[in-house]
Amino acid sequence: DVKVTQSSRYLVKRTGEKVFLECVQDMDHENMFWYRQDPGLGLRLIYFSYDVKMKEKGDIPEGYSVSREKKERFSLILESASTNQTSMYLCASSLTLGAYGYTFGSGTRLTVV
Amino acid sequence: ELKVEQNPLFLSMQEGKNYTIYCNYSTTSDRLYWYRQDPGKSLESLFVLLSNGAVKQEGRLMASLDTKARLSTLHITAAVHDLSATYFCAVLPGPLVFGKGTRLSVIA
Numbered sequence: 001d002v003k004v005t006q007s008s009r010y011l012v013k014r015t016g017e018k019v020f021l022e023c024v025q026d027m028d029h030e031n032m033f034w035y036r037q038d039p040g041l042g043l044r045l046i047y048f049s050y051d052v053k054m055k056e057k058g059d060i061p062e063g064y065s066v067s068r069e070k071k072e073r074f075s076l077i078l079e080s081a082s083t084n085q086t087s088m089y090l091c092a093s094s095l096t097l098g099a100y101g102y103t104f105g106s107g108t109r110l111t112v113v
Numbered sequence: 114e115l116k117v118e119q120n121p122l123f124l125s126m127q128e129g130k131n132y133t134i135y136c137n138y139s140t141t142s143d144r145l146y147w148y149r150q151d152p153g154k155s156l157e158s159l160f161v162l163l164s165n166g167a168v169k170q171e172g173r174l175m176a177s178l179d180t181k182a183r184l185s186t187l188h189i190t191a192a193v194h195d196l197s198a199t200y201f202c203a204v205l206p207g208p209l210v211f212g213k214g215t216r217l218s219v220i221a
Contacts, residue, residue, distance in 0.1 A: 033208060033209075035211075040213065041213060042201065042211045042212055042213035042214050043156075043201070043203075045208050045209075045210075048208050058208065090156070101146050101161050101209075102146075102158075102209060103158075104155045104156040104157075106154070106155045107154075107155050
């Protein structure tokens, strides 16, 4: 089974801090995704990547950036954390962009105070 | 812009009853996914529906897809407490677009 591992289950950061959320997958998947999940809003796509060093903006990229230096690792960066970025962050990977479903990590619950 | 709407968003049902969750989407797609999320946990894949008329069943859950109506249903038969969770549908093309989820609570 594909495993998608998110490095932190819970994080508490201060406003203005630079925050790194890490995600690693172990099945050589081409595509990786970052979603955030908020009550009543479902999952919203922040960024995705279909290859090393390639990235595409999703629906809500503002305030975020990403890095994919190696195929297995996709990092989400909050350049200057704000309280409205308090959320559950879910990383996912898939073999192709469309043909297969996604495998999700266990999520990182980020609180910005 | 692809939009995915689920209803109801909240569902409280008694054990043993049947109910259906609906998922409508706004543009053509021939592939639809259903996921389950338990409280505090990540998303678990339930079904992938690949073509018009597709039907998949697992235990007390049955999912179907009507691509012409742009509609998928998730039918729950004789609900049990273990089915309490949030259910999401998600649609292609491109990165998956998710509905807002249906929070199901099965009560005795």
